[in-house]
Amino acid sequence: MADISKDILQKIKKDEVRPYPKQYFLLKRSVIWTVFGLSILLGSVASAIALFQLRYAEWDLYKHLSHSLAEFVLLVIPFFWLIFLLGFTGFAYYYFRRTEQGYRYAAVWIILLSIVLSIIGGGLLYSTGLPDRLERVFQENLPFYRELQERKQKVWMSPAQGLLAGTITKVVSEQKVEIKDLYGNNWVIDIADTIWRGRLKPAEGLKIKILGKMKGQRSFVANEIRPWKGRRGQGRNRHLRLKNKR
Amino acid sequence: MNDYENMPDEQLVQLSLKDQDCFYYLMKRYEIKILRYIKRLTTVSHEEAEDIIQEVFIKVYRNLNGFNRKLKFSSWIYRIAHNEIVNQYRKTKLRLSMIPLSIDDEANLIDSIHDTIESNGAYENLENAEKVREALAKLPDKYREILVLRYLEDKSYDEISDILRKPTGTVATQINRAKASFKKIVRRHQLDKEIVK
Numbered sequence: 001m002a003d004i005s006k007d008i009l010q011k012i013k014k015d016e017v018r019p020y021p022k023q024y025f026l027l028k029r030s031v032i033w034t035v036f037g038l039s040i041l042l043g044s045v046a047s048a049i050a051l052f053q054l055r056y057a058e059w060d061l062y063k064h065l066s067h068s069l070a071e072f073v074l075l076v077i078p079f080f081w082l083i084f085l086l087g088f089t090g091f092a093y094y095y096f097r098r099t100e101q102g103y104r105y106a107a108v109w110i111i112l113l114s115i116v117l118s119i120i121g122g123g124l125l126y127s128t129g130l131p132d133r134l135e136r137v138f139q140e141n142l143p144f145y146r147e148l149q150e151r152k153q154k155v156w157m158s159p160a161q162g163l164l165a166g167t168i169t170k171v172v173s174e175q176k177v178e179i180k181d182l183y184g185n186n187w188v189i190d191i192a193d194t195i196w197r198g199r200l201k202p203a204e205g206l207k208i209k210i211l212g213k214m215k216g217q218r219s220f221v222a223n224e225i226r227p228w229k230g231r232r233g234q235g236r237n238r239h240l241r242l243k244n245k246r
Numbered sequence: 247m248n249d250y251e252n253m254p255d256e257q258l259v260q261l262s263l264k265d266q267d268c269f270y271y272l273m274k275r276y277e278i279k280i281l282r283y284i285k286r287l288t289t290v291s292h293e294e295a296e297d298i299i300q301e302v303f304i305k306v307y308r309n310l311n312g313f314n315r316k317l318k319f320s321s322w323i324y325r326i327a328h329n330e331i332v333n334q335y336r337k338t339k340l341r342l343s344m345i346p347l348s349i350d351d352e353a354n355l356i357d358s359i360h361d362t363i364e365s366n367g368a369y370e371n372l373e374n375a376e377k378v379r380e381a382l383a384k385l386p387d388k389y390r391e392i393l394v395l396r397y398l399e400d401k402s403y404d405e406i407s408d409i410l411r412k413p414t415g416t417v418a419t420q421i422n423r424a425k426a427s428f429k430k431i432v433r434r435h436q437l438d439k440e441i442v443k
Binding site: 017024100 | 266267270273281296299308309310314316407411412414
């Protein structure tokens with residue numbers, strides 16, 4: 001009977017087969033762990049922005065809208081970033097499974113661990129103010145992202161429900177301003193008894209969100225006016241304001 | 247003088263990295279086991295099985311520096327053999343099902359399964375090799391492989407986990423499912439009744 005092992009050894013010698021160097025495996029392992037780490041980091045960024053959007057979502061609008069709670073939740077949940085978080089979690093899972101011992105853990109634990117790490121990382125990034133800056137960068141540079149966020153803001157075009165948004169076109173008096181809403185219609189806004197959030201002052205060109213009551217055709221009484229970005233002056237410009245204070 | 251035959255696998259791995267000839271003893275140690283494993287999982291001829299084992303041993307040699315000492319060497323080499331069988335399957339579409347187990351293998355497998363599942367009479371008369379072969383042939387590939395590893399290769403759950411790169415819990419579940427599936431096939435095709443007759 002032929003000695004297979006002997007034949008194979010001869011082939012190894014003849015073909016000058018050599019073991020891959022240790023560095024090759026070290027590099028391979030490092031790449032896998034690096035990609036896993038990057039997936040967690042990007043997942044952290046996604047969860048940081050999602051946390052930011054959730055924190056500054058205008059949950060109080062629910063009482064002004066006729067939508068069901070489920071519909072309202074769908075409106076304010078930052079799906080865009082949650083989908084990214086899930087995507088990066090998928091990457092993290094894929095690469096963790098490819099680590100030396102990764103296959104020993106059940107999929108559900110790896111996925112949970114990745115999500116928890118991304119949320120912890122997201123919390124840390126959130127505290128640095130990064131999501132605020134990133135949100136601004138994305139909105140300024142990615143038209144589809146800006147459009148997506150603006151579509152969400154269309155909820156403010158419900159004057160019958162007491163919500164209106166637009167840009168001030170004329171400050172008529174201390175009691176009255178004119179605005180052009182998001183659809184291009186002109187409105188006269190009664191601001192006699194209005195709370196201005198975010199230290200806003202009436203000025204032409206200022207984009208605002210108005211909570212109040214529709215009085216008649218193209219006429220609206222404002223109870224509260226918020227800046228277009230953020231809620232009650234929080235959020236988007238919070239870090240800039242803090243910087244100015246210092 | 248080195249006593250290669252009684253040396254632990256891990257030590258032989260280290261020596262093989264320095265001296266190619268030492269790898270011969272490592273191959274010799276696993277030659278029959280891996281060849282048998284390939285034949286248990288495929289329908290290839292002896293010559294084709296030899297080609298596969300050649301690929302397996304060359305891959306083992308190339309990857310010696312990547313051997314994780316937290317694993318048993320035997321698990322690692324079985325893993326490489328499993329991967330190579332899967333590669334060959336993809337390349338040549340060689341059929342993994344309808345494994346032509348030897349009569350001894352079949353008897354061993356049935357004995358083992360029979361010992362580990364609650365006896366309800368369904369297997370009392372499963373000595374009929376043809377019927378047993380029929381039942382085994384109807385099992386999905388993944389179940390057949392896990393039964394082969396557990397009951398013919400005599401691997402522990404942890405070793406199977408390392409070979410197939412699956413969590414131990416999944417291995418346990420698949421073994422139970424494989425046994426249940428085997429049981430169902432026997433019942434569905436009334437193999438037990440025919441055998442009793």
